[in-house]
Structures are given as C-alpha cells and as structure tokens.
Amino acid sequence: MAEQIEFDQAHQTLHEITQALENGRFVHVRRQLQDMEPEDIAILLEASPRKSREVLWQLTDPEDYGEILDELAEDVKDALVSKMAPEKLAEVTEGMDTDDVAYVLRSLPDDLSREVLSQMDSADRLRVEMALSYPEDTAGGIMNTDVITIRSDVDVDVVLRYLRMKGELPELTDALYVVDSSNQLIGHLSLSVLLTTQPDVPVAEVMEDADEAIRVDTKDSDVASLFERRNWISAPVVDENQVLVGRITIDDVVDIIREDAEHSMMSMAGMDDDEDTFAPVFKSARKRSIWLGANVLAALAAASVSNMFESTLEQMASIAVLMTIVPSMGGVAGNQTVALVIRGLALGHIGNSNKKELLYKEAAIGLLNGILWALLIGAIVMLWKGNLMLGAIISAAMLTNLFVAGIAGVTIPIILKKMNIDPALAGGMALTTVTDVVGLSAFLGLATFLIH
Template sequence: MAEADRHDKTSHQLRLLSDALETGRLGPVKRLVNTLSPAEIGNLLESLPLGKRIVVWGLVDPDDDGEVLVHVGDEVRESLIAEMDPDEIVAAVEDLDIDDLADLVEDLPATVIDEVLKSMDRENRDRLEQVLSYPEDTAGRLMNPDVVTVRADTTVDVVLRYLRLRGELPEHTDYLYVVNRRHQYLGRIGLAQLLTHDAGTPINQLLDDEQAAIGVEESDSEVARQFSDRDWLSAPVVDDNHILLGRITIDDVVDIIREQAEHQALSAAGLDEDEDLFSPAKRAFRGRLLWLAVNLATAFIAAGVIGRFEDSIEQIVALAILMPIVAGMGGNAGTQVLALMIRGLALGQIGSSNFRVLLRKEIGVALINGVLLGSGLGLIVLAWFHSPMLSLVIGTALTINLLTAATAGVLVPLTLKRRGFDPALAGGVLLTTITDVMGFLSFLGLATLVLLR
C-alpha cells in the first residue's frame, strides 16, 4: 500500500514549519501549528529535535496541551512535561476525558497529581480513582465511566424527555445502555432506534441484548480482537457481577491496534515502541546496546563452529569465500517462515492442532527451493571454481540449511510462545543463530568429508 501521500502531507507541514522556525519569526509557526489536530501536533512534535520541539510546544494553544500529551509516546511526553509549570500541567489535563487522564496520570509529577485531583469535582475524582484501580493494559483502564443508562420498563417518549433534560451526551455516544435496579447491564438501544420509533414504544421492545459486554479485567489485546472481529464501534464494560462500569469506544481501540503493530515491527529489532526518534545519542545508545550484545554473543557460537574447520579452510580458501552464502540464505529463508508464524500466532491461527501440517508444508517448500536454488548456486560455483565436488557440496549444504531454517522457523516461535516469551522479540536472534551454525556446519562439514578425505 502506498504510504507516499501520507508521508508527503505530514512532511510538507514539517518542511513549512522548519523553514518558519529557521527565520525565527514565530507568528507563522504558531498559526500553522494551531490549524492541526492534537494528534497531528503530537506527530509533529515527535518529528522535531529537542530544541525545536520545545519552541513549538510553547506555541501550542494551551487548550490543546492535554490532548497533545495524550497523543505522544512516553519518552517525548516526558520531554514536554519537563518544560511545563505545575499550574500549566493542571490546566492542561483537568478537562481531559477520564480514560485519557488515567493514561497520562502516571507520567505526571506527584505534586501535580494531587493538584489535578483537588481541581476535579467529587464524581470525576471517584471515576478517575476507579479507572486507576485496574491494572494497565486491561479493559478497566480503557473504559470511560461516563455512560447514559435507562431502565427497561419505560417508553421511548420518557427516554426522549430525559435526554432533552440531560442535554449533551458523552462523546461518541451511539447507544444508551439498559440496566436493572442493581445497575446490571441488560442490553442497549441505539440512538437511531429512538429516532425511528413511535413515542409510545416500550423500551424493552427495542432492547438489543445481542451486544456482549466486556469483562473489566480482560486484556486490551483481547478487547481489540473482539472489536475488530465483531465490527463493534463501542461496547459496555461490566464487573464479575455484570454490573455496568463504563464503555469502551473504538477510537481507543484503534490506538491499541496501532501500538501492537508497531510493537511487532520494532521488537524484532530489539527496540521499544516508545523510543523518541530524536533522543540524544548519549541516551539512545543504551536502548540498542543490549540487543547488539546478545547478537555478538551468539555470533561467537557460529565463529566457534568455523574454528573447528580451521584446517579445511587453510587447505581450500574457497570454503571461506562461500560459507557466508550458505549461512545467510538459511537466515533469509528462516526469516520468511518466522514472519508468517508470528502473524499466525498473533491471530491465534496456529496451535497444537495444526502446526504439524504447517511444518510439513514448510519442509516441502524448503525442499523445492533447496533443489532449485541449490542447483543454481552449484552451477555458479562450478563456473567460478571449476570443482564439481565443491559445487555438489554447496548445493547440498544449502538444501540442508533451508530445511533447518523451515523447521526452526516453525518450532522456534511456537516454543517461545508456549513458554510465555514474545516470539517477535527473541525469535529472530535464536533463529539466525541456528541457521548460522547449521549453515557453517553443513557446508564446512560436508566439504571436509568429501573434499579432504
């Protein structure tokens, strides 16, 4: 899918802004920034080096400050909050929705949290404390406790009168929830239905009890799965006794889906999705070092294997020239299988009941590709080094390593997942260690057996 236009639009804004910042005249910058939505401002701030970021942050309309803070990653958020007075922070966040505020609150200085709590009315303070009482990454943290409820034993016109009295509904309200006397969730009525039915229609005739409720302790990835599998736009949240606690709307779920996708792409390279693109080098290097050190350690395992064949290499230098090809191709083929497995595991499409079929298929693919690419590689090596035996050895070694890659590509992520590890994080390192070792071992081993005995 072409991302080009998206890129072009935001980076065009970025260029305009950069040019304006260079001139030092902040008026145009301010006007430009304040045509953007809070999420776009957040995106822009994440695209700016620290110095410029602080300048632009000072120009953002204070009314948008809170929403912008909600929309940036943890590291960038810290850099922005560090520039604000406690009063400014309180003013910025006190008008946020409860679910957004709950998301922010743990990044605020303790004194500011007290101030924010003091500035809230009792009802909202109770709601915030309720939301914060649930663990992070659960439905309880995502929900907004501000919901409109009605009783089943009433009629459309009573509800209409109640709504007119009540005035404005919470943002993104598409359904009213029907509860009983104990505030247990019974079902919902769409606003559309209230509008298209006669005033006298009893509410329980319109009641839709098909909409399932989400348990307050469900994980946010489970919430995301249900929203996307069932095309929900909003859903009620209940406790163990089915008492209605709040509602989750799809705009918050979209953020989770995005974060999950980013996590998968970045954790494969040992990175944290909250990393600030522009954090200074002397801070950023730490986030990379551990993963590189682990890779360095595993590289020695492969080097150790090569070391065992010192004598063979000394006699036939061509082995040293060609051995990275066999190892590298195994890594490439394994990476393909790993990528499919990680997606399949994330979608729950792979389990103990079907991984054998998958393994058999991948071994079949590896065998076909091994024969095809192995023959190709063998022919090129024959033309280069004029040794039919060397050519046979490298073709066979490649096939063996592709088979290893297929097997490891299926089993490594499956095993990691079963043991509770994230296959996206550790899968790649483990897999390439296996294919490197097997690549060097099969090629140098076969060469030693066939060419040097």
Template structure:
C-alpha cells in the same frame, strides 16, 4: 515513495513554523498553533527537533495542552512533561477521557506522578485512581465511563425525552446500554432502532440481546480482534458479575491496532515502538547498543562454531568463500516463515488447535525449497569449480539449513509465546543463531568428513 497528504501538510506546517520561529514571530506561531487541531499539533511536535519542540510547547495554549498530550507518543510526551510543573500537568489532564488519563499518568516517573496526584482536586484524583486501578493493556485501561444507560421496561418515548434532557451524547455513541436496577448489563438499544420505531414500543422488545460485553480483564489485542470481526463502533465493558463499568470506542481500537503494528515492526529491530525520532544522540545510542550487543554475541557464537574447522579451511580455502551462502539462504527462508507465523499469532489465526499443521506445513515447504535450491547450487558450484563433490557438500548443507530454517521459523515464535516472551522482539535473534550455526556446521562439517 511519494509523500502522503498528511506528510506533505505536516512538512509545510513545519517549514512555516520554523521560518516564523527563526524570525522571532512568536505571536504568529501562537496563532498558527491555536488554529491547528490537537492531533496535527501533536504530529508537528513529534516531527520537530528537540529545541524547536520546546519552543512550540511554550507557545501552545494551556487550554488545549491536555488534548495534545493525549495524541503524543510516550517518549515525546515524557520529554514535554519534564518541562512542566505538576500543577500544570494536573490542569492539562483535567478534561481527559479516563483511558487517556490513565495512559498519561502511567507514563510519568513515580515522583512526578505523586506530585501530579497531589495537585489534582478530589474528583480528578478519584477518577485518576480508578483509571489506574485497571491493568495496563487490558479492556479496563481502554475503557471510558461515559455510558448512557436505560431501563428495559420504559418506552422509546421516555428514552427520547431523557436524551433531550441530557442535551448531548458522548462521542462515538451508537448504542444505549440496557441495565437492570443493579446496573447489570442486559443488552443494547441501537440509536437507529430508537429513531425508526414507534415511540410507544418498549425497550425490552427491541433491544439487542446478542451484543457481546467485553470482560474488563481482556487483553487489548483481543478486544481489537473483536471490533474487527464484528465491525463495532463501540462495545460495553463489564466486570465478573456483569456490572456495566464503561465502554470502548473505535477510536481507541484504531490506536491499539496502530501501536501493535508499530510494535511488531520496531521490535524486529530491537527498538521501542514509542521511541522519539528526535531523541538525544546518547539516549538513542544506549537503546540501540543493547540490541547490537545481543547480535554480537550471536555472531561470536557462530564464529566459535566455525573455529572448529580451521584446519579444513586451511586445506580448502574455497570453503571460506562459499561459507556465507548457506547461512544467508537459511536466514532469509527462516525470516519469511517467522514473519508469517508472528503475523498469524497477532491476528489470532494460529492457536493450540492448528500449531501442528503449521509446523508440518513449514517443514514441507523447507524440504521442498531445500531440494530445489540445493540442486541449483550444486550445479552452479560443480560447473564453477568443476568439483562435483564440493557441489554435493554444499547441496546437502543447503537442504539441511533450509529444513532447519522452516522448523525454527515456525516453532521459535510459538515457543517464545508460550514462555510469555515477545516473538517480534526475540524471534529474529534466536532464528539467526539457529540458521547460522546449522548452516556453518552442516557445510564445514560435511566438507571435513567428505572432502578432507
């Protein structure tokens, strides 16, 4: 696969920085880092082995350390923060946006978090406390308080003079939010409307009343779906009484979408989506061992089922050769269904109103695939072994397992979701257990009854 521009650029940076470090040219490295954007420096740190990363961080200008911490994955951030004094962490987080400040502080161990709070001044401590008061992975945790508000009864000329007095607008501002005297959200005034209408017109007559405000407790994945559906650049966040609390911008939503995609991908392998690629061997090994242990238990369970048919395997050794075919086909078919259903749940396409249709559809697909491939495998085995009974046995087992794979692939993620268990994390384990046990039992059980 060809490297992307970003990958190639980071590779060249890494080579240059590593060469300079090996040559002891620390001043040159410091200059290179100062000329690099914080997001690129963060990517460079994440792409560096632990020892090089430690050296690089020591050469980063303290004035931009906060900007870099915002961009780092949690595992890498924790590793870097572990090298810093609480006073330096407090200084680095001083100019962070509220949502980034909350994310960084939440990732800290409790003792370090308390020390960092103590090292902050009163204003930053209050801001941090407010940011941490919102539940993680909700609209409140994504929100920034840097809104520009106006009243509905003023003219556009007054609004323009007010903006000139402010001197600058927060990044990502596309709307001004209209509020009443109690700071309740009434609507929004797009900047395009402000700039293209007569200054004499009144805000109330031009404001967008259909702009949807996001409840502060809404899950961040639901917020991301709203942004995607409406093509928003920003959106207001309100409490239960419609008081305007802040806004969410598209850059934060991009992070949510990327994190959700990484989470789904990594969870299917039992890995943490924030795991550091260059984490120490022992740390990575411990994390992966948990998943391997779970898979070992499921494999032992399948072997336990097969042990009931030892006599049959002794009498017909060919069954041992063919025994892996049925579970393997069921596992592949079930994984296809599982992936599609998990994707549908993540995108909000699958809900309580259409679950029965999905289950019926996947049952029909399982039956159709089961019929097709059972006939095919029956013909192959009958010709290969010249045993039509054996072909019929494996055909029946194949049909039953593909049917079970379709049902399990569709129902397992829905059941796990209802139990508030991440389907991406646990779905594949449950599915593999089902297809292995059903496949072995259907094949060896039918063979025992029909051939022995």
C-alpha cells in the same frame, strides 16, 4: 494520492515553522499553531528537534494541551509533561476522556501522579483511579467510563426526553446501555432503533441482549480482534459480576492496532516502539547497545563453529569463499516463516489445534525449496569451481539448512510466546543463530569429512 498530498503539506508546514522559529518570528508561529488541529500539532512536535519542540509547546494554546498529549508518543509526552506543574497538568486533563487521562498519568512518578490526582475534583479522581487500577494492556486500562445507561422498564419517550435534557452524548455513542438496579448490564439499545421506534414502546421490547460485552481483564489485542470481526463502533466493558464499568470506542482500537504494528516493526530491530526520534544521544545509544550485545553473542556462536573447522578453511580457499551462502539462504527462508508465524499469532490464527499442521506445511516448503536451491546452487558451484564433490557438499548443506529453517521458523516464535517473550523482539535473532550454526556446521562438517 490524497494521503501523499497531506504528507507533503505536513512537511511544508514543518519547514515553514522551523524557518520562522530560526528567524525569531514567534508571533507568526503562534498564529499558525492556532489554525492547526491538535493531532497535527502532535505530529509537528514529534517531528521537531527537542529545542524547537519546547518552544513550540510554549507557543501552543494551553486549551489544546490535553488533546495534543493524548496523540503524542510516550517518550515525547513524558518529556513535556515532566516540566508541567501538577496544578497545570490537572487543569489540562479537565474534559479529557478517562482513558486519555490515565494514559497521561501512567508514566509519571508516583508522587507526581498522586499530586495531580489531588488537584482534580472527586468525581474525576475516582474515575481516573479506577482506570489506573487496571493493567494498561487490558480492556479496563483503555476503556472510558463516560457511558449513558437507561432502565428497561421505561418507555422510549422517557429515554428521548432524558437525552434532550442531557444536551449532548459522549463521542462515538451508537448505543445506550440497559442496566438493572445493581448496574448489571442486561442489554443495549442502538440509537437507530431508538429514533425509529414509537415513543410509547417500552425499552424492554426493543433492546438487544448483552451477549457481546467485553470482560474488563481482556487483553487489548483481543479487544482489537473483536472489533475487527464484529465491526463494532463501541462496546461495553463489564467486570466479573457483569457490572457495567465502561465502554471502548473504535478510536481507542485504532490506537491499539497502530501501536501493535509499530511495536512489531521496531521490536524486530530491538528498539522501543515509543522511542523519541530526537531522543538524547546517550539515552538512545544505551537502549540500542543492549540489543547489539545480544547480537554479538549470536555472532560469536556462529564464529565458534567456523573456528572448529579452521584447518579446513586454511587448506581450501574455495570453502571460505562459499561458506556464507548456506547460512544466508537459511536465514532468509527462516525469517519468511518467522514473519508468517508472528502474524498468525498476533491475529489469533495459530493455536494448539493447528500448530502441528503448520509445522508440517513449513517443513514441506523448506524441503521443496531445499531441493530446488540445492540442485541450482550445486550446479553453479560445480561449473564455477570445477569440483563435483564441492558442489555435492554445498547442495547437501543447503537442503539441510532450508529444511531446518522451515521447522525453526515455526517452533521458535511459538516457544518464545509460551515463555512470554515477544517473538517480534527475539524471533529473528534466534532464527538467524540457528540457521548460521546449522548451515556452517553442515557445510564445513561435510567438507572436512569428505574432502579434507
């Protein structure tokens, strides 16, 4: 209920600001934006048409630019950043976390990115360049280099005085990292232990060993899985020599989970998960036409099967009426399996040790459902058309296609994953092509052989 209220308020705010912009009440809009949180302004920008978005960006307090850019979808962020001067962009990134600055700079042209980096002070530039040196979808690409390190040979009192001297901690700090003279991670000291331990106790006696550090080249999806299983708030990131290079916090992991979910949902329609809702017509049409072209090829493959049995279709109108049932049922059953397998792959539930058992299970489900629906659809067709042979033919085709759909629903995503092709992007289309071809071939083939 609370979430619904928040969404209703957001839509009401958007409506009020849109009306104010149309009426030229820019001072009123500026005041409203000043009272909004940066993440709410980001949602407002994404929900606004492009012309209104540019005006809103100009009316927004520049001090909030950094936090807003970090919350925006990539297409929207790129459109706004491309119109900012390098020195202004460098100013905006001051105070931002290293991983957030890297997110802003990654999609910029190389020359513009270098110009922005040149405007930063040397310490910030080195941290950002290190983050940019790692692939975006790895722990190194999402980590923050702002960490607090301590030595194991000092007392708790020394650590407490050091923290008081610093005056503040990085956001979401729940532990301090213990390193040696080479900056190698040897353990961590949680804040709860630090605050409840006697001041004269050495850090070495109360710290925990560094047995759960994340390697810098770990995939971001694996990082998210680790945080989910271990209930972490933050975790250290180390290189191949166990040298501490940064940390990852739960807010970054939430972003990964959300982006993965959006990617899976949009990929099933062949669309970019970062696509701007109000992107230019030509740009959106070009992106979508590629997927439509792939689907045309799949449809032509199914149509070519029907064409092979053209003479049968010409002689029996009943077959033409019924021919879509078998492919449709196979497609639905297969896509259920594909969705299950894609989820299992994403969560790490499916591997070499258990994929054979999964294949047997889904094949058995396909066989049982095939028998059930073959008998039911066959009986309906026999009563409807008064043709025992036609009912038997559609029953056999239905059983065959549902059985094949179960097998294909498991094997297609796994094969695509091995080929480094996103199963969410191509799995559904490949499965539909298989079930259409098999379903039509079985139904029309049997009809041609037994009736024609």
